[in-house]
Amino acid sequence: MCLALPAQITDIDFATQMATVSVDGVKVEVSLALVDDVKVGDYVLVHVGYALNKIDEDEALKTLALFAEAGLTAS
């Protein structure tokens, strides 16, 4: 089944439209080419190397808690 994990943006390189995000405690590089108006600290849904859309912090934390409860993430 395909899942998109919420991830918090920790760094942005505007020149390359790439961001570093934290997914389940692991830092990964994702493309920001598909989303507008994001900044460090925002949560985005990440799938196959792309941030798909911005989501609000409450929804992101709730979703991460559900993933953790289901044993799909470590924390």
Place this chain on the structure above:
Amino acid sequence: MLIGNTPEQVLSVVPLLFSLCGNAQAYAALLACRAALQMPAEPEADAARECLLQLETVREHAWRILLDWPGLLKRQPDKTAVAALLKIDRQFKACLFQDGEAFIPDSRLQIDAPRLQSLLAELTGLIDQTIFDGGLSGFLAITDEAQLRDWLDGNSALSAELLNALYRWNWLALGYSDVACLPELDYAELHRQLQNEDLSAFCRAPQWQGHCYETTPLSRQQAQPLIAELQSRYDNSLLVRFVAVLLEVAAIPQGLTASEGRAYAANCIGLAQVQAARGLLIHRLALRQGRVYDYRIVAPTEWNFHPDGVLAQGLKSLQADNADGLRQQAEWLINAVDPCVQYRLVLTPEN
């Protein structure tokens, strides 16, 4: 994680967990909950929900075509087009339901027909321009391989370049397997089979009446004249799979079909089948004293990536002169069967 929840809680949690095919997942959950609770169907709202499912299929096909197919052809993807596509897609729910709340029991239908038509036209235009290079209507008129070859001749659209590569490399019949397409599952029969199955095992590796089946866009498009003709020559190989996806992405925005949402109820068990972008999605829940005590989801991936299923058999049939060629063939086949699955490909030398 859904166990112990009320059906209302299930319906709020499912879209958070499954945001990629969120409409399909949320609709399957709604149908299953409604059946288990013996709530009446909502024909008008369900027709609108079916439209949202079909539009989600278009979005899923289109964004993966725009991102993945250039990669398969060793080119850079047009990310601006993907961003525009996602922007259009985000607006559909609000055109059909109050506050964009489409998949809750008290969703209120509120159709903004002019805006919906305008968005559909925008979506069709974007797909026509970025995938078909203005040749979408010509593509939809094709009914046999000879016409397809004519359409492909000198065509530099993304869709045509991919299909032309298959002809150039003689990869048309690549990835054949003898796994058939899943027939329409009769609800009563499906319920009976599930009552007698180890449900965990079924969800991991489903079979129908003892056999593996595939459930993909090809399963849905088999009746199309072009697909029927191509299948008579190339069966379920790479060319036929890519053409089936192109037919869906081209045809759906031009003819949304409002069908009835169906589910099955038996002794506080609700069973729902919906067509998600990649194939059949099944939700089954059982309620006890108003709360979920069992919830199962069978995703199309589990049918298609079954150890004896269509992808496994297709991969075994691949033949190439060298490891790079074999890897490339495998990447194309995996993308054609289900581009959403993340995978790691390891080639093991023969002893």
